Amino acid sequence: MTKTFAIVALAAVAAAGSVSAQALPERIKTAGKIVVANTPNYPPMEYKDPATNTLMGLDIDLGLALAKQLGVTVEWSDIGFEQMVPSVATGRVDIIHSGMSDLPKRRDALDFVDYMKSGAQFYTTAARKDELKSETDLCGKNVGMSRRTSFPDETAKWSAANCEAKGLPAVKVVGTEGSADARTQLKQGRVDAAVQGSETVPYLMTLEKGAYVSIGAPFTAIYQGIGFSKKDTELRDAYIGAMKALMASGEYKTILAKWNLESAALDGIYVNSEAQK
Structure with missing residues (x-):
């Protein structure tokens, strides 16, 4: 059995320059939150501080920053990795943000907004x-x-x-x-x-x-991505806007630098491993 726990940092209602909450689906605007699938066992991407049991990691920092751009809070849903795709499909969670690789076989069910290189x-x-x-x-x-x-x-x-x-x-x-x-x-x-x-x-x-x-060096080259239901294009596009804002402000690179992963930064927006104009 899995458990869902709510968290963390209340993301301030969209500050100046933030992405408009009007870009979000109505269900998200009504709830005022994004429910995010995440398994905190993959440091430095996501893990729990042993002393405080607080969620930490690059995915956590980036997820909160994106939510702040959208003027909503984050509720992290701690579920098994193998249950993440079904949970998005059934609406139990809104998105997956948990060190997931953007792989062709996963794109049958998901669209990915990529945020870093991996291998x-x-x-x-x-x-x-x-x-x-x-x-x-x-x-x-x-x-x-x-x-x-x-x-x-x-x-x-x-x-x-x-x-x-x-x-x-x-x-x-x-x-x-x-x-x-x-x-x-x-x-x-x-x-x-x-x-x-x-x-x-x-x-x-x-x-x-x-x-x-x-x-040796990494023997594969892939992207890590935030996963969205194929039918949830409005939410996906809202996240693309939020990611653009973080990249433009420099906050995106600051978050990667905090976790010593500057070399994994992307040079622009990628969706399903394809660069977007």
Whole structure:
């Protein structure tokens, strides 16, 4: 069973220069809030401060800033990642903002307003840095990653092109219960390496200094996006306007810089991975 908890920062009614609330669907204007699906287990994108249980992260800061532009509050709905798309489809939540990759297979049900670049990144423990220096050193090795993400499929495709195609043994993909479980298995020696989003590995290294090393560069290139129901074009377009305002004011880059992800910033508005004029 999942639970919904309301939060956080009351976003002030649209200040000067903010996007007009008239751009919002009537149901949002009447409610005065956006209900946002978010699973707070993916730092630095979203997580709970261990000391205060307060939601933190880049997605949280950006979500609140966008809501402020629209003159509404945010209610974060803490639900399982696999339930997010059905929850948007049934109207249980209005949008998804939770480190979700803008993937073609998800666009059958969702439109995405993208907000940062990402990619899948191999990493291992510092103790094995001399053994696993390059990506192809992982051929034939056990590599852990969350089974709920796109990483297993992406790793299998990478392995087919870079291991099997060259006569090397395939990467052994080990599905885990999440990124924390993958790290636990890595520390225990049950897997040789792991995969996380390129936006999370630097943060992980700041938390556990000297514990991990990256292996090569990200081996995929994708965008993270805010997900909207295909039929909810009015709300999607309102968010596009709010994102434009944050980019124009510089607040967008300030939020990414706060989380040391300036290099992941986009140069404009992207919808379903396509640049918008």
